[in-house]
Ligand SMILES: [Ca+2]
């Protein structure tokens with residue numbers, strides 16, 4: 001259940017002008033002459049920042065306060081001071097137009113920290129904010145919703161920390177190859193956990209469905225030690241930092257298929273003939289980003 005924060009754009013515009021970093025913000029506005037904040041019909045807001053970039057948000061999708069510690073993010077750069085969380089988010093979008101997707105805001109100190117895509121906390125990924133027991137709060141922007149044909153009953157939309165994925169959760173476990181074939185027969189592939197946000201949704205859904213062991217679309221079956229996602233993309237060094245649980249992969253030639261064990265918080269190479277549950281994602285619901 002999401003709590004939605006809504007903002008009156010007139011107030012927002014005034015707040016931006018009175019912003020504690022107003023000087024630099026104003027300078028930006030004057031220099032480019034492109035930043036306008038306009039009151040639109042109540043359904044959507046439009047904020048034009050730099051060049052021709054126009055940000056449109058449904059009211060519900062502006063920024064959403066996460067409950068407690070259910071979401072985290074990766075810090076994009078140094079913090080600054082903002083009067084309210086809305087101006088914090090606006091300035092985050094100005095400074096990081098391509099990557100700002102969330103903010104961490106401390107209402108007491110008014111500290112604003114820019115963040116990337118929000119994700120469910122991952123046990124072995126410690127470089128994330130806010131930290132547990134921190135008074136800081138995370139607000140996230142909802143990400144685009146993928147196409148999802150739910151009419152067959154095979155697929156459902158899952159939303160975790162504003163990241164939406166169209167998924168099929170297996171009703172019974174199978175070995176890796178049969179799991180992969182079953183996904184293919186539904187016009188889908190084994191899930192690819194190639195970003196922190198995607199791994200976190202995968203883990204959250206597996207936990208939700210009480211599937212402790214779940215195949216993911218990743219193997220080194222063709223070339224021992226070189227793990228490749230089910231879409232042909234090799235596992236990068238950066239991905240390897242957050243995917244594996246400590247001391248994995250350890251199976252050498254014997255273990256060439258990869259599963260999530262959710263209470264371990266990451267991936268482990270296993271024997272391909274092991275019997276586990278699995279999660280599929282339609283081919284057309286996955287977009288590179
Ligand atoms: Ca192997």
Ligand SMILES: [Ca+2]
Pocket residue numbers: 248249250251255268269270
């Ligand atoms: Ca292993």
